[in-house]
Amino acid sequence: xxxxxxxxxxxxxxxxxxxxxxxxxxxxxxxxxxxxxxxxxxxxxxxxxxxxxxxxxxxxxxxxxxxxxxxxxxxxxxxxxxxxxxxxxxxxxxxxxxxxxxxxxxxxxxxxxxxxxxxxxxxxxxxxxxxxxxxxxxxxxxxxxxxxxxxxxxxxxxxxxxxxxxxxxxxxxxxxxxxxxxxxxxxxxxxxxxxxxxxxxxxxxxxxxxxxxxxxxxxxxxxxxxxxxxxxxxxxxxxxxxxxxxxxxxxxxxxxxxxxxxxxxxxxxxxxxxxxxxxxxxxxxxxxxxxxxxxxxxxxxxxxxxxxxxxxxxxxxxxxxxxxxxxxxxxxxxxxxxxxxxxxxxxxxxxxxxxxxxxxxxxxxxxxxxxxxxxxxxxxxxxxxxxxxxxxxxxxxxxxxxxxxxxxxxxxxxxxxxxxxxxxxxxxxxxxxxxxxxxxxxxxxxxxxxxxxxxxxxxxxxxxxxxxxxxxxxxxxxxxxxxxxxxxxxxxxxxxxxxxxxxxxxxxxxxxxxxxxxxxxxxxxxxxxxxxxxxxxxxxxxxxxxxxxxxxxxxxxxxxxxxxxxxxxxxxxxxxxxxxxxxxxxxxxxxxxxxxxxxxxxxxxxxxxxxxxxxxxxxxxxxxxxxxxxxxxxxxxxxxxxxxxxxxxxxxxxxxxxxxxxxxxxxxxxxxxxxxxxxxxxxxxxxxxxxxxxxxxxxxxx
Numbered sequence: 257x258x259x260x261x262x263x264x265x266x267x268x269x270x271x272x273x274x275x276x277x278x279x280x281x282x283x284x285x286x287x288x289x290x291x292x293x294x295x296x297x298x299x300x301x302x303x304x305x306x307x308x309x310x311x312x313x314x315x316x317x318x319x320x321x322x323x324x325x326x327x328x329x330x331x332x333x334x335x336x337x338x339x340x341x342x343x344x345x346x347x348x349x350x351x352x353x354x355x356x357x358x359x360x361x362x363x364x365x366x367x368x369x370x371x372x373x374x375x376x377x378x379x380x381x382x383x384x385x386x387x388x389x390x391x392x393x394x395x396x397x398x399x400x401x402x403x404x405x406x407x408x409x410x411x412x413x414x415x416x417x418x419x420x421x422x423x424x425x426x427x428x429x430x431x432x433x434x435x436x437x438x439x440x441x442x443x444x445x446x447x448x449x450x451x452x453x454x455x456x457x458x459x460x461x462x463x464x465x466x467x468x469x470x471x472x473x474x475x476x477x478x479x480x481x482x483x484x485x486x487x488x489x490x491x492x493x494x495x496x497x498x499x500x501x502x503x504x505x506x507x508x509x510x511x512x513x514x515x516x517x518x519x520x521x522x523x524x525x526x527x528x529x530x531x532x533x534x535x536x537x538x539x540x541x542x543x544x545x546x547x548x549x550x551x552x553x554x555x556x557x558x559x560x561x562x563x564x565x566x567x568x569x570x571x572x573x574x575x576x577x578x579x580x581x582x583x584x585x586x587x588x589x590x591x592x593x594x595x596x597x598x599x600x601x602x603x604x605x606x607x608x609x610x611x612x613x614x615x616x617x618x619x620x621x622x623x624x625x626x627x628x629x630x631x632x633x634x635x636x637x638x639x640x641x642x643x644x645x646x647x648x649x650x651x652x653x654x655x656x657x658x659x660x661x662x663x664x665x666x667x668x669x670x671x672x673x674x675x676x677x678x679x680x681x682x683x684x685x686x687x688x689x690x691x692x693x694x695x696x697x698x699x700x701x702x703x704x705x706x707x708x709x710x711x712x713x714x715x716x717x718x719x720x721x722x723x724x725x726x727x728x729x730x731x732x733x734x735x736x737x738x739x740x741x742x743x744x745x746x747x748x749x750x751x752x753x754x755x756x757x758x759x760x761x762x763x764x765x766x767x768x769x770x771x772x773x774x775x776x777x778x779x780x781x782x783x784x785x786x787x788x789x790x791x792x793x794x795x796x797x798x799x800x801x802x803x804x805x806x807x808x809x810x811x812x813x814x815x816x817x818x819x820x821x822x823x824x825x826x827x828x829x830x831x832x833x834x835x836x837x838x839x840x841x842x843x844x845x846x847x848x849x850x851x852x853x854x855x856x857x858x859x860x861x862x863x864x865x866x867x868x869x870x871x872x873x874x875x876x877x878x879x880x881x882x883x884x885x886x887x888x889x890x891x892x893x894x895x896x897x898x899x900x901x902x903x904x905x906x907x908x909x910x911x912x913x914x915x916x917x918x919x920x921x922x923x924x925x926x927x928x929x930x931x932x933x934x935x936x937x938x939x940x941x942x943x944x945x946x947x948x949x950x951x952x953x954x955x956x957x958x
Contacts, residue, residue, distance in 0.1 A: 264320065269311040269336065278303040278385060278406045298348035301384055305406040306346065310339040345405040347384050353469035354378040354456050364530050365477040367447045369583045370595040375419065375438040375454060380468050392417055394438045401458065416459040424451045444477035480583065480599055483510055483529050488577055488605035495567045496612045496642030498714035503563045503605060505541050505577050532586060539582040539598055545575035567609040568715045575605040610643040614721040616710055623723040627782055630696055630729035631883050633893040637691040638710050638721065650712025650719060655687040658707035660938055662697040665895045667790060667939065671830045674944030695895045696727050700934040704729050730779040730839055730882050732900040737773050742906035742927040744920040757918035759872045759908040759925055760856025773851040773930065775880050778844040783888030785839050788832035788881045789851035792825035793945050796873040797857050825877060826945040851878065859910055859918045868912050875905035878930065879939060898939055904929020
């Protein structure tokens, strides 16, 4: 090799090797002086130091010497240098195996979920001259390893340890990553068995890694669905149109014993799996269903919100729920976010939407379960029953009821307390309520039958139900009483010098002079009835008066008496006419003394000098009324109702003779009746005919 200047070359003349051993005989080597290398062989563990002394000779130095020192001719000596020893410290050691291993080395995992392996600590022995145990802890590191040289003048130290993790078989379906030197994370993509290998290495400066040993953990990755099952609760159910059903997505543990069940309505939405190694939560739930194609997206329900399924269209419904299940390993990763996997799960449910059963109820019982009586108060309602036995309500419900729809009616009038009578009828608004109260009041065209119907809708689908009820009632049977004839006659009163002439009926005459109606009633119902009489009257009487002035010239003046200027009939005095009679259940009896009358017009009316002519005309409607007796139904739950009506009347024309007597004109005094009359309207009146309203008045005042 070149040596400084003047074209000098240095060459190694020789190398002297020497081996120093801590313990003689632990190592040997074969060295030749012309060799630059040697090989040390250790027979056993120990420390050795190889020393190399190098002799260097300079070539080409003679010429340079005489050029610079010509006065020293023949005195040149070739320069030889001996370099100080160079050493190599060597050790033969034994290390490992690693023992007392602690940490996290699970033997199971969930396919597609992350699984963490972590080394916490271990110990190992290292021997060179003497054996010594060393300890490693992931938090504090490796205890310092120190080796003394064979010369005893120096040591080599290290606390560097490294690790190599590997999952076998190292196929593509196991994702693996060494997250930290002591932490290894895998994620099997499918169920499998595998082995996690951990190798530990000791690293001295300038040396290859020294293997301390390895640890192998055999494990199995299982399917999540071998640990849980998912379902919809209920998975199959009947439901009725218009109903709502709460559906829950349920995740249940299959492990024995099970930890707990998880549903989307639970406050504690966690399942622990594989001995609490994993946490499963419901991240999200998507509901859908189909009644044909395509499926109908129903709802996305975050955990804590079950799905409220509404039955809107009848028929078969097939539903699906997609659960997003988040599986996280129960492992404290410090500040690093915990890795988790979201599994997509599908569960099925189905139902058949039935049509509800609509049924009319009377007094809270199905139609036909009771008898219904004329004059009775009933309560109409309905039952819209679902297939599950629940109760629904119609939308836009409306009742249809034939005939009179009476909600209140009271025709009773005391003699000295006249008042009008008008029935209270159910309004259109009241007929839209779920329940309706009414009294069974029948007109003649109904034939004691009521047609009842309820209409409504559920989810825009129309529903209706109808019922026909027969109304039990007492009946008036023949024979019908005959009406005695009206007359034009007179009677004498004590203290009155004049005979009292009249047209009509004499009030103190015999039985042939009194209008009577004693009906025969057949009551074949299951309850007792009270029977009474009600009479309406319409009068059109008039008479002519003649007055004379001072010249004895007659002045004509015409007056009339009339009950109702509008030609409607008035109540005749009171109702009931007389005390009502009683007809027991199952009896046919003649009801006596409930009605009698002696209507007439007195011709002179205490003014014999002036009245010259009288025309009488009267028409009556006699109505036989019935009411359930209080012995059968509470009195406030019944009303008076008609069972039969008759028309009758009388009239005549009489003039005054010169002798102040009165004579009938052309056989004009007549009477007619009792003729059956159809009642097509509710019996009502505005005025009452009595002594205060029946008086003579000028015609021009009407």
